[in-house]
Amino acid sequence: MRRHGWSGDIPADDDEAARRIIAAARQAIDARGTVSVSEVAQTLGVTRQTIYRYFPTQESLMAATALSAVDGFLDRLAAQLGSITDPSDAVVEGIAYTVEQLPHDRYLGLVLQPGKASAFTAGVTSDLAIEFGKSIVQRFDIDWAAAGFDGHKLDELVEFMLRTLQSFIVDPGGPSRRDAGLRTFLRDWIAPAIAAQARASSQPAK
Template structure:
């Protein structure tokens, strides 16, 4: 199994069970605390006060701050992947899957309140994980996109050599990361009309060129 696949499986499986309402309340409080005050000033005591539970209860679920933060990040990753998969799976053609999937990813990540807060106020904490130390993130995202592309190839809707799939997917990943960490751009990615124009100019022709011969 590739390391990217392993990270994605952890994102899906590592969170505590969905029916554990206490764990979910703790994670929700942790998210709100991080969103309001960032990670540098984030403490377990703050989370306990916000959720209205004792420190003992918090530590029973998450013995260390790092474990709480990891569970929080994994929950956000799982939420993102679940929604993105639903958007992609609902599209009828490879062109639509690429277009709607990419637009969803850009909109979700550029509008993610915690991520944008950290990029604005604590870039030294988050930027290394999206730049010089982004290997795991790039690998996981590339593997996730490649799974969708390989499904289209297997169904005969795309013709792309297997050795080229990962390269295409990594180009998409690095494009999205760049537009997230550097939001200022002449590309109209935050305008619905502008997004559609970009799609018609660049994305649809790309996918059309990968269609198998009629």
């Protein structure tokens, strides 16, 4: 870590430096809804090159900042899911609730909205997008390994959910794809796929 700048208050290590950068970016986003690398650098008393050392692009800075601030959404998601323990029901409700909350949560929008600096900017299977997807499934009150989703299969489930989310974000559809209609659609088409995978994974190898 470079040993100058930071308005004389040098971070103890790279992790602390990254946390300070994200905190400064989040403060600006809370105030105005956006932030620039130059603004963060000025706030922290460092050069733009220092910021880019930790976050190579404006998009990566925005996405990391958004991911650090979605705890409120994840807490609401956990409350919404309640005691759901069936993997199919949990995936349906997780996708539906995320789609519904997107217009109302600034940071969730920064994570997911295509065309902005978001986890999806680099692709639905980017590291940031996968990290967000895993943070969703981790809030489900489900023993994923016991349900047949362990290791690679859980990663594939996260990818499947993200690709489904992306499709609804890019093209929400008409009134029939909202509220109860959205859940009916997901139960008819998504839930069977989850249930089939769970059954296949539980079958003993021949």
